[in-house]
Amino acid sequence: MTFLVPINPKNRTCISCGVKVGFAMKRKRDKRIKLAHYVGRTKQIEIFSLFNIVTDHNHHMLCTNCFGKNVKELNIYTENQANKPYMYDELIQHAVIYNNKLLASTGMKDSNYHCISIYDMSIEDCTRLSGLFPDSIYDIAKSIHQDPQLILEFFTICRQNMNHRAAAVCFGYKSNSSISLHFTKIFTSLLNDFVPKYIGYTAFTRKDVKRKTPELFKKLFPNVVGIIDGTYFYCQKAECFEIQRKTWSEQKKRNLVEAMGIQFADGTWFDLIGPFYADGDHNDASIWNYIVEEDIGNIHDIFNEETDEFLGDRGFRDVDDERFTVLIPFSLNKGQIQLPTRSANTTRKIAKLRNSIERGFGRLKQWKIINAVIDTNLISKFGSLLRILGAIDNKYFQPLSMATNIDRQKINYIKHREAVPNILENLPKNQWIKKQLDEITDLIPKLTLDIIRNYALGEYALKLAIPYLQHASSLSIKTHKSKQYEGILKIEGITSRFSKCISPKHHKVFIQFNNSNQPKQSTRTYDDNSNDGLSINIKNINSYCTCKSGARTVGTCAHVIAVLYWLYANLNGITIPTYNVKSTALEQNITNLQPFNRRRREQKLINDETTMSDITDSDIINNDITDSEDEEYL
Numbered sequence: 001m002t003f004l005v006p007i008n009p010k011n012r013t014c015i016s017c018g019v020k021v022g023f024a025m026k027r028k029r030d031k032r033i034k035l036a037h038y039v040g041r042t043k044q045i046e047i048f049s050l051f052n053i054v055t056d057h058n059h060h061m062l063c064t065n066c067f068g069k070n071v072k073e074l075n076i077y078t079e080n081q082a083n084k085p086y087m088y089d090e091l092i093q094h095a096v097i098y099n100n101k102l103l104a105s106t107g108m109k110d111s112n113y114h115c116i117s118i119y120d121m122s123i124e125d126c127t128r129l130s131g132l133f134p135d136s137i138y139d140i141a142k143s144i145h146q147d148p149q150l151i152l153e154f155f156t157i158c159r160q161n162m163n164h165r166a167a168a169v170c171f172g173y174k175s176n177s178s179i180s181l182h183f184t185k186i187f188t189s190l191l192n193d194f195v196p197k198y199i200g201y202t203a204f205t206r207k208d209v210k211r212k213t214p215e216l217f218k219k220l221f222p223n224v225v226g227i228i229d230g231t232y233f234y235c236q237k238a239e240c241f242e243i244q245r246k247t248w249s250e251q252k253k254r255n256l257v258e259a260m261g262i263q264f265a266d267g268t269w270f271d272l273i274g275p276f277y278a279d280g281d282h283n284d285a286s287i288w289n290y291i292v293e294e295d296i297g298n299i300h301d302i303f304n305e306e307t308d309e310f311l312g313d314r315g316f317r318d319v320d321d322e323r324f325t326v327l328i329p330f331s332l333n334k335g336q337i338q339l340p341t342r343s344a345n346t347t348r349k350i351a352k353l354r355n356s357i358e359r360g361f362g363r364l365k366q367w368k369i370i371n372a373v374i375d376t377n378l379i380s381k382f383g384s385l386l387r388i389l390g391a392i393d394n395k396y397f398q399p400l401s402m403a404t405n406i407d408r409q410k411i412n413y414i415k416h417r418e419a420v421p422n423i424l425e426n427l428p429k430n431q432w433i434k435k436q437l438d439e440i441t442d443l444i445p446k447l448t449l450d451i452i453r454n455y456a457l458g459e460y461a462l463k464l465a466i467p468y469l470q471h472a473s474s475l476s477i478k479t480h481k482s483k484q485y486e487g488i489l490k491i492e493g494i495t496s497r498f499s500k501c502i503s504p505k506h507h508k509v510f511i512q513f514n515n516s517n518q519p520k521q522s523t524r525t526y527d528d529n530s531n532d533g534l535s536i537n538i539k540n541i542n543s544y545c546t547c548k549s550g551a552r553t554v555g556t557c558a559h560v561i562a563v564l565y566w567l568y569a570n571l572n573g574i575t576i577p578t579y580n581v582k583s584t585a586l587e588q589n590i591t592n593l594q595p596f597n598r599r600r601r602e603q604k605l606i607n608d609e610t611t612m613s614d615i616t617d618s619d620i621i622n623n624d625i626t627d628s629e630d631e632e633y634l
Contacts, residue, residue, distance in 0.1 A: 012036065014063040016074040021061050034063040046071045068175030115172040118152040130155040131367065136396045143197075144189040153179065154186040158389065161368035187381065190388045198391040200271050201298035209302060212264035214403050219411045220349055221327065223309040226270065227263045227357040228326065230284040230315065232256045233275070233382070235374040246277040257379070259386055260287050262299070267356040267400025269390040271297045275382050284315035292323045311354040332548060341425070344552030345418045352457055352555070356400040363397065364389055414457075416539055417554045424488065424510040424544035425551055432480040432490055437570055440479060443487050445513050447568040455538045455564070457555035468562035469576050471495050476506075477566065488512045491566075494559045496547075507546050509563045514540035 014021050014034065021036035039047070044057040053076055066074060118126065118134060126134045130152055137155070141148040157167050157179075164176040164183070173179055196202040209225050217224050234256045238244050247255040259274030273296055276282045291299065309325040316326045329350050330343040339347065365371040367389050374382060453462050477493035489511050496505040514537075543560045544550055550557050569576050 016066040036061040037067040068177040131159040144193040150182045158369045195391045198394045212266045217265040225308045227311045229357045231361045236376045249278040272386045272390045285318040341551045345554040348554045431484045435481045461558040461561040464558040465562040465565035491563045507559045510544040512542040
C-alpha cells in the first residue's frame with residue numbers, strides 16, 4: 001500500500017519533526033521558524049524506496065536538522081491514500097523508474113555512509129585518530145549506551161581539534177549538522193553517565209586517599225596526600241571589553257582562561273575545576289582559596305583540612321595558612337644569590353614528587369581541542385569537557401606516579417643525602433692548579449649513564465647535559481685540581497642558558513669522587529653501580545655548583561650533570577653531538593638582528609664621540625679667537 005504525506009500550503013511544517021519552517025524573509029518576521037529545505041528529487045526517491053511513502057519534491061519541506069539526517073532516521077507523518085486522494089501518479093511513475101538505480105547506489109548516496117568506521121579500523125589507526133583503543137571505545141559505548149561509531153567521532157574531534165565541517169567529510173555526512181548533533185549527544189551522555197564514576201567527589205572515598213599515596217610520598221612527606229597546580233588554555237578575544245580585560249594574562253601576554261587541577265599523590269585526577277579568568281585577581285593562590293573556602297567540588301568530603309597537605313609551586317605562596325597546608329619550593333630572599341643546602345634539598349624533593357601534575361597537564365593537552373586556541377562558543381562547555389577528558393585519563397591511562405621496585409632504594413638514598421652537609425661549598429679560592437683532562441684521569445672513576453642518571457635523581461637533567469655542552473665551547477671548559485684537598489676537581493666554562501648578554505655568566509662546578517674498588521655483584525642496585533676496574537657509589541659523589549640551587553646534596557643541578565657527562569664522554573671516546581639538523585636549519589633560515597643592532601649601537605657611540613670632539617675643538621677655536629680680539633681691543 002502506498003502512503004501519502006498531506007499537503008497544507010497555509011501552514012508549512014517539516015514533514016518529519018513537525019516544526020514550522022520557512023525561508024529567509026519569513027524567518028526575519030518570526031525567529032522561531034526553522035530554515036526550510038525542499039525535499040528534492042533525490043530524497044523523494046530515497047523516501048519512496050525505503051518506506052513506500054510518496055512525497056512532493058517541490059512542495060514538501062524539511063527543517064535544517066532533518067535535512068542533514070540519514071533518511072532512515074526520519075519519522076514522516078503519513079495518511080492512507082484512500083483518505084487523501086491527491087494525484088501522485090506522475091511522481092509514483094518517476095520513483096518506480098529510478099527505483100532500481102537508486103537501490104544500486106544507496107550505499108554511496110546514504111548521508112550516513114561512514115568513510116571512517118570503527119568496525120573496519122585497525123588498532124593503530126584508531127589510537128592515532130581518536131587517542132583511544134577500540135576496546136576502550138566499546139567499553140565507553142556499553143557504559144553510556146551509545147553507538148561506538150558516534151563515540152569514535154566525538155573523541156576524534158577532541159583529539160585532532162577537527163572542525164565539524166571537516167569531520168562531516170571524514171565520516172561521510174552530507175551536512176555538518178549531523179556531526180554537531182552527535183557531538184552534543186555524546187557530550188551529554190558522557191557528562192551524565194561516565195564522568196561521575198571516574199572523577200570528582202562522587203568517584204572516590206576517603207579510603208582512596210591512602211590507597212593512592214605511594215610509599216615515596218609517605219616516607220618523604222608523611223602528610224602529603226595530593227598535588228595542586230593551575231594551568232592555562234588560550235582562548236579567542238571576546239567582543240566584550242570587560243571579558244577581554246579579564247582574560248588577558250600579563251604573564252603570557254595573551255587571552256586565556258585558567259583551570260585548577262587537583263591530583264592524588266599517584267597522579268590520578270581528583271578533579272579539574274574551571275575555567276577562571278586570567279587577570280591579577282585569578283592567580284593560583286586566589287583560585288585555591290576560593291575552592292577551599294566555598295568547598296567547590298566537595299573537596300572537604302574527601303580530604304581532611306586539619307591533617308592533609310598538598311604539594312604546589314611558588315604560585316601558592318599566598319594561600320591561607322588556616323586552610324590546607326601547601327608545601328612549595330623555596331625562593332631566594334632579597335640579597336641571596338644561592339639557596340642554603342637544606343632549602344635546596346627540600347625544593348628538589350618537592351620538584352621531584354610534584355612533576356606528575358605537570359606531566360598530567362601535558363597528557364591532557366594532547367587532546368588538541370583544549371591545546372589549541374579555544375573557540376568562544378566552546379567556553380560554556382569547556383569546564384565539563386575538561387572533566388570528561390580527565391575521567392578518560394583516569395579510566396584508560398596509567399597513573400603518572402606508579403610504585404617501582406627501586407622506590408625503597410630511592411628513599412634510602414634521599415634520606416642519606418639530605419643529612420650530608422655540602423663539604424665543597426666554602427673551599428678556599430687560591431688553591432687550584434690548572435690541569436689538562438688527561439692529567440687527572442686517575443681521580444675520575446669509571447662513569448656510566450646509569451650512574452649519572454641516578455645521581456641526578458631522574459632523566460631531565462641528563463637530557464639537558466648535551467644542550468649545555470653544545471652551548472658551551474669545548475675550548476672554554478677548563479679543569480683544575482685542588483692543591484690542598486685530595487681528589488677535588490674544579491671545572492669552569494659551563495654557560496648559563498638564561499644569559500642574553502655578550503659575556504654570559506659561567507658557572508663553576510666542584511666535584512669530589514670517593515673511589516673504592518667494589519666487588520662485582522650479581523644485581524645492580526639503585527645506589528651501588530659495579531663496573532670493571534674502578535667503580536663509584538653515587539652516595540660517595542660530592543658536588544657543588546655556583547648556581548642558585550647548586551648547594552643541594554639531594555640530586556644535583558644540570559650544570560654538574562653536564563660536567564659528569566663531559567667527563568664520561570671524553571674518557572670513553574664518545575663524541576658530543578653537534579646541534580641536530582632541525583636546529584641548524586632554524587638557525588640558518590631565521591634572520592638574527594642581534595649583530596646588526598650591536599653594530600648600529602657601536603657606530604652611534606663612535607658618531608657621538610666624534611660629534612663631541614668636534615664641538616670641543618670648535619669651542620677651543622672660538623675661545624682663542626675671542627681672546628685675540630680682546631687683546632686687540634685692549
